[in-house]
Amino acid sequence: MSSSVERATTHWPTSSSSRLLVDGELRAGGAGEFPTVNPATEEILGFAADADARDLDAAIGAARRAFDETGWARDPAFRARCLLQLRDALTRNVGWLRTITVAEAGAPSLLTRGPQLEGPIADLGFFADLAESYPWITDLGRAEPMGVPTRRWVHREPAGVVAAITPWNFPHQINFAKLGPALAAGNTVVLKPAPDTPWCAAAVGELIVRETDLPPGVVNIVTSSDDARGAQLVADPRVDLVSFTGSTATGRAVMASAAASLKKVFLELGGKSAYVVLDDADLRAACAMAAFAVCTHAGQGCAITTRLLVPRARYDEAAAATAAAMSGIRVGDPADPGTICGPLISARQRDRVEGYLRLALEEGGRFAYGGGRVPGMERGFFVQPTLVTGLGNESRVAREEIFGPVLVILPHDGDDDAVRIANDSPYGLSGAVHGTDLERARSVASRIRTGTLSVNGGVWYSADIPFGGYKQSGIGREMGVAGFEEYLETKVIAESA
Structure with missing residues (x-):
């Protein structure tokens, strides 16, 4: 022991x-x-x-x-x-x-x-x-x-x-x-x-x-x-x-x-929250924040943002930046003070997450990072932080709650399209918007139908803040x-x- x-x-x-x-x-x-x-x-x-x-x-x-x-x-x-x-x-x-x-x-x-x-x-x-x-x-x-x-x-x-x-x-x-x-x-x-x-x-x-x-x-x-x-x-x-x-x-x-x-x-x-990156945002900073969020506690949080929406013209750049950020996140013993991504709670939950990883490939997706168990970790219910590319918002992997460190990156064609994609979900629990023009970011956030929104990293969790969701959240x-x-x-x- x-x-x-x-x-x-x-x-x-x-x-x-x-x-x-x-x-x-x-x-x-x-x-x-x-x-x-x-x-x-x-x-x-x-x-x-x-x-x-x-x-x-x-x-x-x-x-x-x-x-x-x-x-x-x-x-x-x-x-x-x-x-x-x-x-x-x-x-x-x-x-x-x-x-x-x-x-x-x-x-x-x-x-x-x-x-x-x-x-x-x-x-x-x-x-x-x-x-x-x-x-x-x-x-x-x-x-x-x-x-x-x-x-x-x-x-x-x-x-x-x-x-x-x-x-x-x-x-x-x-x-x-x-x-x-x-x-x-x-x-x-x-x-x-x-x-x-x-x-x-x-x-x-x-x-x-x-x-x-x-x-x-x-x-x-x-x-x-x-x-x-x-x-x-x-x-x-x-x-x-x-x-x-x-x-x-x-x-x-x-x-x-x-x-x-x-x-x-x-x-x-549940939730399937969107992290919206606007075209005036610091792309690398936004992608790093999105990667960190989905890896926290191995993605086992209903309000974690698990869909990353980025400008279509910068999709490949965003995928590379997000994958690079994921590669720097420590996966391991939760008792280690430097660990961010610990284990999934059970073998049952690991099987569920792995089922969605197989589904991502079946639906035509690819793994820009991760995609399986952590190499060299034979004990414990660990799964790699994973970035899925090549899927649309209609895919099951982009629509269903996975409850693991799995992020799907999706392209958008401007603010209106980003809002449309963010709202095209049975859930409405949380979300995030990242952009340099604060009034523009606020405008986008106001149109997303969720119970909580973070703008440029703002923290909504607090004892005095009501938490809950729209729709099936x-x-x-x-x-x-x-x-x-x-x-x-x-x-x-x-x-x-």
Whole structure:
């Protein structure tokens, strides 16, 4: 077992096995345990509690009681205090959490200083502050609707029990982007993390029990190897709202299941975002940024730009510049502080990416760089950063989400054509525009139908910024005040004046 694996397992308070958090207690799973694997070495790190249907039923019941029978939903000051306790506990244990995250998620250590760990921990403070500063009651004053003197108030109230179902690619960021606003708003939560990263979530459960005053049942964390547990959680009538992040195909299934009981549903789904390079841009700088973006965390991010749109007259020059930039990006051990592109999460995901690489050739594409596994790396789920040339936007490789370090370069014939190509996608999550004339770049960005846009390298990720997409990239927003309000209901109280 490697040193990184040893550090990950020996920091557990009891053993190399994690536990469920149900109704304020840490417990074993009714279905036993399942292994969690280091994607950089293919070694088993340890085991996670495997919940059965009864475990999940108990977690939902605990969340329902905590919402209905305690004062949690009506005490924003207490909620803020608990969120700050959790933030501080996570901060004190950040070294332990970093080791787990690098080993289990294959996240490059460099990224844990930002969006993979430390950034999301700090973001909890934003939602703690919001719990106390938000205008929960708005006085609309006196009016006479239909001639009746009336005083009206708008109350914002928590939705109830939240089912939070999260993926493996940015486990802490996505877990906290749901837990933070849901708890600040006064909801109770059942969190079901992806089976590929159960320790990242279970570690949070350990800290909740040991180092916070969160009441029993307010947060329940249920790890499982069985997809049926997610379906059970969505269908349960005691759940009021489902917040799901994952693939568009699974999002459709979640939405269909939730429709039976008309639950509120928030979906953050896939993307195939365009990086638009205008003809007045610094081409080499833009191509280098696009190459870096698609290689970050091995391309395993829904908002990563995976289509590079460049002026047709400079297509070959752009392809060469992008390939050269890719050749300088380090692929390897995520524990190495210089690594940008680590492993894919699993053999299953590597097989998926390799399937798209074969498809690229079948569709008539070529590899300007990469195109297979990393030479000399016999262990770990590594794939080379890859630049695909020779395809059009109608190809499957240019239209479907691959979730790997694969960039497709496409030509455009000016600003209008670039906007057309960028928008010719079933997705609308993210994107980027690069150009010297700022007003022109802003004009292009304003016409691209996505939830977030970066202009000349601007960063849109922040606790106060709403994140989400158009079209098949999802419904609703996460983060920011808009994301917080996804977890609220609106009530109007009118009384005779």
